[in-house]
Amino acid sequence: MQPVSPRVVELLNAALTLELTVINGYFLEARMLDNWGFGRLGKAFYDLSIDEMKDADTLISRILLFNGHPNLQKLGAVTVGEDAHEMLRLGMESEHSAVAQFNAAAQECHDLGDHGTAAVFEEMVRDEEQHVDWFESQLDAIERVGAQQYLAQQLDPARPSG
Template sequence: MKGNAKLLVVLNQLLADELTAINQYMVHSEMCDNWGYGKLHKAIEGQAVDEMHHAEWLIRRILFLQGTPTVSNLNAIHIGSAIVDIISGDEEAEVAAVTAYNNAIALAREVKDQATADLLTKILAMEEAHVEWAEVQRAQIEQMGLQGYLANQAAD
């Protein structure tokens, strides 16, 4: 099925966002593992896996719409140097993703591609869950103090 050209461009932009997030989260996950923060390692690694699924689903949809997935484009990757920077940077990326997915959903509906809108809505819900996770982490840091939070993250 031939897809809308403008929507295919947006889907490839979302794909670049997802591929960038995978790289950023994998580095952050491994940094946490290296520092001994097993809980954070697993949580961030899980988010990277979610982003891999998103990329896979976007690639499938682009192919279905007879487009060409562009997997060679990455956005700037922002690697945090400390836990607070990692959580804040990843949260900023997720908030931007929520905006991008909402805009893409509106476009998909505008061009009457409900299946794409449904897929993007599914991904949007997962991105919103990632924002919520980051908000919880920041609240815990505020309530426990950074040292208490990090002590809690050291366990597996």
């Protein structure tokens, strides 16, 4: 089917770029955390990257519904923290950006009269808000117990062969 405006496909592709960018960042960070021995936190980042992959899947399907071309070539700057604490800070920033971008996209779709695509963005906003909340909780825990104590809880000594 045709979208109400080609702008809708542009908004979906912009969201796809954001998702592909964070998938890459979280996936690399997950493996870095595993490599440092922080297997529990690594698993959380891995699961986040899978969540974002599902978002990318939703966006690709919607672009194809409109006979558009999902752009899988384009990536934003992949930010990778140098340590676990920085990974959490950067993650929270990128989730805040996602919430802002998807809220704006939902509003623009409503203004164009495409309430279906707006609903897709709104659902995605709720997912990203959950991610913001998770990052906030981790950073709060670090504030409360200190980075060393927090990281001691992220070790995963039970998986020697990964």
